[in-house]
Amino acid sequence: MSNDILFLAEFTGGSPARSALELATGAAELASQSGGSAVALAYGPGAADGAAALGAHGATRAIVLGDDDRPAIAYAAAVVSAARDGGLALLAPATPNGRDVAAVLVGTLDLPAFGPVRAARFSEGTIETEQATLQGSVITTSCPVDGAATPSVVLVLANTFTPNEGGSGSAEVSQAPAAEDLAFTQVTVAESHEADAKVVNLEEATIIVAGGRGVASEDGFGPLRELASALGGAVGASRAAADAGWIPYQLQIGQTGKVVKPSLYIGAGISGAIQHRVGMQTAEHVVAINKDPDAPIGEFADLFVVGDLFQIIPALTDEIRRRKGT
Structure with a gap:
């Protein structure tokens, strides 16, 4: 098991979503505490060309899962394969796409899940998260039980981390190998429309x-x-x-x-x-x-x-x- 922090980096319209920039910075902060690296799992239109730029926001490496315009859940099999290779935690945005992919990951690999969280850190070698419970009346601090499978999957609220701006680093980019054929890879868009x-x-x-x-x-x-x-x-x-x-x-x-x-x-x-x-x-x-x-x-x-x-x-x-x- 590595000490790396993985994170989902969604690209839309040729550019990384804001959530990708926030999670890049958050993963880098956590990796500095765990002694590992921040590793992006990049997907969506523009991921192949833009993944390296995530280094400016904290990512050390980026694995490109694909750059075609498919539903996020269609990349779930590739995320499962990447998670099997190791890591202490995987950060996913608490968005519909992030929740879809995280659910497949947790269900397939029987991983511990937390969120949506408002803060995350490492304490005594394990991920520790904060989330609102009991209709927001209590803030709960949670961590995986001893011996739990890794990586822990953490749904992160938007604006939990502030993107690191002005950086000049470049992430080392690699292409993900062919993933196992899960049913989710066959998902297609039947109809779409532009929302406000x-x-x-x-x-x-x-x-x-x-x-x-x-x-x-x-x-x-x-x-x-x-x-x-x-x-x-x-x-x-x-x-x-x-x-x-x-x-x-x-x-x-x-x-x-x-x-x-x-x-x-x-x-x-x-x-x-x-x-x-x-x-x-x-x-x-x-x-x-x-x-x-x-x-x-x-x-x-x-x-x-x-x-x-x-x-x-x-x-x-x-x-x-x-x-x-x-």
């Missing part, structure tokens, strides 16, 4: 402006979209807003929606019930806007503004644009 970029990237957004029941209507999300645009962020929502049909379910944040970890989370008209809190409590900074001074979100917000969101949001947007000169 802000919907696709909600889990990777560094700034999120979210609305809840207090937004009151589909049109009520207009000011929130304007603010998100001014900040260069994405729009999210509580379950109440999604259930009301005011916004697509893909933008729902919470226990039954997406788990996000932005640098800034602005919640407008959101009460902050535990079901929503579990999806955004790892945000670095939380700003809440609500008419109700007793709204639960005020208990954990860094800044709680009591007032009418339809007056505050437009004024905030105008001031941001004025300061940016736009």
